[in-house]
Amino acid sequence: MPEAMQVLQSGVPVSWYLILSAVLFTLGVAGFLLRRSVITVFMCIELMLNAVNLSFVAFSNQHKDVSGNIFTFFVMVVAAAEAAVGLAIILTVFKNRQTLNIDEINTLKN
Amino acid sequence: MDLAFFFVFSAIALICAINVVLQRHPISSALSLVGVMGSLAVLYLQLGGEFIAMAQIIVYAGAVMVLFIFVIMLLNAGAESRSGKASWTAPLLGIPALLAFLGFTVYYFLRGFNNAGVVKFGGYTGGSAAGVGISLFTDYLLPFEVTSVLILIAIVGAIVLARKEMD
Numbered sequence: 001m002p003e004a005m006q007v008l009q010s011g012v013p014v015s016w017y018l019i020l021s022a023v024l025f026t027l028g029v030a031g032f033l034l035r036r037s038v039i040t041v042f043m044c045i046e047l048m049l050n051a052v053n054l055s056f057v058a059f060s061n062q063h064k065d066v067s068g069n070i071f072t073f074f075v076m077v078v079a080a081a082e083a084a085v086g087l088a089i090i091l092t093v094f095k096n097r098q099t100l101n102i103d104e105i106n107t108l109k110n
Numbered sequence: 111m112d113l114a115f116f117f118v119f120s121a122i123a124l125i126c127a128i129n130v131v132l133q134r135h136p137i138s139s140a141l142s143l144v145g146v147m148g149s150l151a152v153l154y155l156q157l158g159g160e161f162i163a164m165a166q167i168i169v170y171a172g173a174v175m176v177l178f179i180f181v182i183m184l185l186n187a188g189a190e191s192r193s194g195k196a197s198w199t200a201p202l203l204g205i206p207a208l209l210a211f212l213g214f215t216v217y218y219f220l221r222g223f224n225n226a227g228v229v230k231f232g233g234y235t236g237g238s239a240a241g242v243g244i245s246l247f248t249d250y251l252l253p254f255e256v257t258s259v260l261i262l263i264a265i266v267g268a269i270v271l272a273r274k275e276m277d
Contacts, residue, residue, distance in 0.1 A: 011228030012116040015219045017153065020120045022215040024127050024146070026208055031131035033204040037190040039136045039182055043143050046174065047130060050150055053162075061157040061234045062226055066245045069159050069237040073246070076162075076169050077257050081264035083174045087181045088271035094185050101190065103197060 017058035024051035038093070038100050042086055049079050112231055115156055123149040134189040136182045140175060147171040158234035161242040 028051060031044035053072045060068025093105060126145035133139045147170045154163035235241070246254055 011112045011230035011233070012156075013223075013228055014226040015223035016116065016120075017157070017229065018219040018223060019216050020123065020153075022212060022219065023124065026212045027124075027127045027131055029208055029211075030205070033200045033208075034131065035190070037136055037187065039178070039185075039187055040130075040139050040190070043130060043136075043139050043178065046170075047127060047143060047146060050147060050170070053166075054150055054153065057154050057157045057159045057162060057237070058229070060159065060237060061229055064234055064236060066236045066241050067249075069162050069242050070245055070250050072159070072162050073165065073242065074253060074257060076165060077261065080169055080174055081261055083177055084264050084268040085271065087177055088268040090181060091184070091272050100185065100187055 014058055014062045018055055021051045021054040021058070024048075024054065036101050036103060038090055038102050038105065041102060042083075042090070046079060046083070049075055112156065112229065115231070116153070116229075119149040119152045119156075123153070136187045136190075137179065140178050140182060143178075144171050144175050147175070154237075156231050157229055157237075158232075159237035160235075161237060161239045 025048050028044045028048035031047065032041055035041050035044065053075055056068040056072045056075070058068075060066060060072075090100070094100060097105060099105065123146050126142040126149065129142035130139045130146065133142060147166060151163045151166040151171070154160075154166060
């Protein structure tokens with residue numbers, strides 16, 4: 001089976017990584033829309049950031065340029081800062097409202 | 111071999127990501143998210159991003175997720191309740207838009223990146239610690255320094271938000 005061996009020897013197309021990234025991003029948005037717990041919604045944001053990071057690294061590989069890796073590094077830094085501040089906000093909200101349900105956290109509405 | 115690696119770890123990432131969305135208990139979601147991040151780190155390694163792969167494991171799967179799990183335990187967050195009035199506008203409008211988005215992006219990636227080349231392990235090694243470090247401290251020095259200010263602001267903000275009221 002020389003053809004099957006050739007398929008096994010050949011690499012992975014760049015587009016497959018990009019499609020995986022798109023599917024992960026979509027799952028993140030779906031969780032963001034469907035979930036009611038504020039912590040899970042926050043985790044879905046992290047999932048979206050990770051999906052975008054995968055495309056950055058894939059493009060970096062495609063163009064043989066390290067800039068994509070640097071961008072991923074900065075996204076990671078911003079995500080870490082965002083997680084720290086966001087979780088502090090969640091702690092404060094829970095302390096004041098005793099709820100984690102996003103439908104009940106509606107002080108800014110109306 | 112590259113294909114086998116890609117299939118195994120993309121399957122793990124997809125299953126864990128679906129699990130993140132479907133699990134009702136936040137701690138199950140958090141542990142599934144660690145699975146996504148770990149398998150993505152393997153894919154980064156395959157794509158030549160050695161430094162990013164290690165940073166992914168240390169920063170994301172390590173530090174950020176530990177922070178999440180600490181907060182889940184601190185708040186004693188149980189399974190989310192399905193009762194009560196939930197807004198259905200977002201899913202009703204969002205899911206079709208999301209499926210359209212997924213369809214367009216997959217179509218575009220398949221068409222536009224059809225002959226964008228293939229990824230082989232070891233085919234690109236510019237993402238090593240040396241490569242990333244040289245680029246970070248020459249071309250991207252100013253963003254790097256600004257990032258340190260951002261982190262400082264985030265630390266101060268988190269402490270101010272989460273401290274106990276003294277009065």
